[in-house]
Amino acid sequence: MTREEKAVIIDELSQKFLNTPYFYITNASGMTVSEVNSLRSLCFERGIEYRVVKNTLIKKALEALDTDYSSFDEVLKGFSGVMFHPESGKVPAQLIKDFKKKSGNDKLKFKGASVDSAVFVGESQLDVLISLKSKQEMVGEVIGLLQSPAKNVISALSSGGNKLAGILKTLSEKED
Template structure:
């Protein structure tokens, strides 16, 4: 690979890292061709972009960004693949877990992830990432919490109105 080709890849990766708030670095050493094809198919189904890139190119691309990714230095060893998802930090984590369960092997290893510039390093962080809520889920919960008191007040007022009407009707019928 020439220097110009490397520069192009570094530039592309830099733009991808800057524009995608959620990316994962994985290790797929020892996977068979059919397992890699399964992984790529699963990535396509879930809207995850998967690329295998040299560690030095990933490192140089990360160095161009404002965020400090020096804790990824230990992660960028061996075989590395990068997973990008534009909307959720949870989708790639769930994909890795599902792939391990489906394939019955631990060949796909989670090395690290950046979720809205928060860094997660090590296989033990995978369950933490799966439990993260997306921005849309959090907004939905906040809206639900904000709407709940208003719904309770409206419900009380409408049921109270029906009760009051029922009481008045009963009283008017008794006077007859």
């Protein structure tokens, strides 16, 4: 690969890292061709872009960004694949766990991830990433919390209004 080709890949990766807030670095060494094809198929089904890239190119692409990804230095060894998901930091983590469970082996290893510029390193972080709520889930919860008091007030007022009208009607009928 020439320097120009490497520069193009580094620039392309830098743009991808910059524009995609959720990316994972995995190790799929030792997997058979059919296992890799199965992984790629799962990625495609779940809207994840999976690319195998040389560690030096990943490192240089990350260095070109403003965020400090120096903790990835220890993970960028051996075989590396990068998973990009545009909407959720949880989807790739769930895919990795599902793939391990389905294939019955530990050939796909989680190395590290960046979720909204927060860095997670090590296999032990996979369950933490699975438990993360997506932006849409968080917004939904906040809206639900904000709507709850207003709904209670409206329901109390509307039920109270019916009672008040009933009392006034009863009182007016008694006077006759």
